[in-house]
Structure formats: structure tokens, C-alpha cells
Amino acid sequence: MWSFFRNRRRRKLLAVALPPLQLEILKRNVPAFNRLSEEKQQRMLDCVRIMIAEQHWEGCERLVVSAEMKTTIAGHAALMLLCSGDYYFDSVSSILVYPSVMVRNHDGVIEHTVGEAWDNGGVILSWPEVLQAANHRDGDNVVIHEFAHHLDGLDGEMGGSISFDTSRDQSEWEHVARTEFQQHVQAVEAGRRTLIDPYGATNEAEFFAVASECFFERPAPLHDRHQALFTLLKSYYRVDPRDWH
Incomplete structure (x- = not known):
């Protein structure tokens, strides 16, 4: 009603x-x-x-x-x-x-x-x-960052574990996000420049938020350098920001 x-x-x-x-x-x-x-x-x-x-x-x-x-x-x-x-x-x-x-x-x-x-x-x-x-x-967008946290929390916890339509994408996200996050942390700790904001090394939730910023603000470089991550974010948001960049 x-x-x-x-x-x-x-x-x-x-x-x-x-x-x-x-x-x-x-x-x-x-x-x-x-x-x-x-x-x-x-x-x-x-x-x-x-x-x-x-x-x-x-x-x-x-x-x-x-x-x-x-x-x-x-x-x-x-x-x-x-x-x-x-x-x-x-x-x-x-x-x-x-x-x-x-x-x-x-x-x-x-x-x-x-x-x-x-x-x-x-x-x-x-x-x-x-x-x-x-x-x-x-590549920075505080609105996208904070609203990404909100989407992340729809399952009851802001931990970087987002929900996909298919079990295949869900399983792939768990693997790719974990691998990308670990590599991001290693790069930040080593002092290397990263496309994704170094703040994403804080935890998995922040990594999803800054990855979302990069997806919408700098989609072509993200696709070129983190293709698996880009593909899953494209599946999650159901858009390809390269279409309007």
C-alpha cells in the first residue's frame, strides 16, 4: 500500500x-x-x-x-x-x-x-x-565516494562487499576486489604512484568507494590498468562511463 x-x-x-x-x-x-x-x-x-x-x-x-x-x-x-x-x-x-x-x-x-x-x-x-x-x-568526487559507501552498506555492513545480480559476478567480485585491494595496499606502502586514490588502502570499504570515484571520473585509465575491476564495476553500476568521457 x-x-x-x-x-x-x-x-x-x-x-x-x-x-x-x-x-x-x-x-x-x-x-x-x-x-x-x-x-x-x-x-x-x-x-x-x-x-x-x-x-x-x-x-x-x-x-x-x-x-x-x-x-x-x-x-x-x-x-x-x-x-x-x-x-x-x-x-x-x-x-x-x-x-x-x-x-x-x-x-x-x-x-x-x-x-x-x-x-x-x-x-x-x-x-x-x-x-x-x-x-x-x-578523479576525486566526494559525492560519489560517500554515496558508494551507502550502496555498500545496503546489505547491513559497509565492508566493500556489494551485491551482484549473478552468483558468477558475486564470486568474481570477491576474488578480484580482494586481490586488487591487497595489491593497492602493497603499492601504497611501497610509495608507488597509484591511479586509484591511496586512501583506498585504508580498508576494503574505502577501496570500493575510491574505486567507484575512479570508475566514474577516470574510466578509460581504470579500464586500461585494472580491467577486471573495471568490468565488475561496469556490471554493478550497469553503465560504462567511457561512453560520456
Whole structure:
């Protein structure tokens, strides 16, 4: 019954076009939108409208969450949902936006972070870092990183073990992800340059998150240098970002 009301509400949302100002924001702050096929552009627009309307958005430290912030964050997150059916990050409980880098004090140890994903479904983002992803093609994208953690946690644990449609892909992922992670850790410890962000050596969950960033931001190099990993991420996300790069 609840899904009936949800779907009816969404049909009403999707019947109204994204306002022209927000469409321009999407084109400017999510450059990939301009290179998508017409079908995928429509899917992104659907995701953006539903996420803006349904998510609980909250500004922190007196920040007022603007239409630009919502549109930009939803647009980058929508890249991960271009072929995901009717899922619109329904399990995300809230999106908190900070005006700068977040500072945490853990037992006297000061930590700086640009984003977090919580077990309860919350996603926390630094707005300047979101804009950084919009304006620089350096392989870093905090929105994709944190929403990848959310997808990773849909099975109840953020541990880098994601779910595939087939048992063959599932088994292959367990082998490839473990091997790639171990090799990544060895490369980072040896001081070698890596295509995938060195932060991925922290643990398997962070490795999946930074690998997802690289998949969407630098797909061709990832395919050339980590083909097995690329192929599985392509199967998981059901898209090939090389099509729009």
C-alpha cells in the first residue's frame, strides 16, 4: 500500500519539469550531464527531481542549503543510478551539508574530513569539496565516494562487499576486489604512484568507494590498468562511463 502512494507521488513529481535555473546548474556543475545520451539525461533529471523532493536536506553550522547545492549533489549521485531501475537512494535518511571541511575531535585527536556516510543512512558532505568535484577532473568526487559507501552498506555492513545480480559476478567480485585491494595496499606502502586514490588502502570499504570515484571520473585509465575491476564495476553500476568521457 505504501509503495502505491509513493509511486503516485513520484509520478506527480516527474510530471513537472526541472526549473530552467536548476537545469542550468546541473549542466554547469555536473559536466557529465551534457555528454549523456538523451535517455540517460532524462533518467538523471528524474533522479534529481525525486532526490530533491524526497530527501531530508539539512545545512550545518548555519549554512542554508540552496537549490544549487541540492541540484549539484543530486546530479552527481544520479550518475550512480542511471540504470538502477526505480531506486533513488530511498534508504538515505538525510543529507547534511557543511560550509567547509568538517573538524572532528576524537579523544583529543583532531581529524579533518570532507564527507561521511553513516550506518543510519545519513550522508554528510562539505559543499566546497562538492564544487571541487564539479570543476576539476582529478578523479576525486566526494559525492560519489560517500554515496558508494551507502550502496555498500545496503546489505547491513559497509565492508566493500556489494551485491551482484549473478552468483558468477558475486564470486568474481570477491576474488578480484580482494586481490586488487591487497595489491593497492602493497603499492601504497611501497610509495608507488597509484591511479586509484591511496586512501583506498585504508580498508576494503574505502577501496570500493575510491574505486567507484575512479570508475566514474577516470574510466578509460581504470579500464586500461585494472580491467577486471573495471568490468565488475561496469556490471554493478550497469553503465560504462567511457561512453560520456
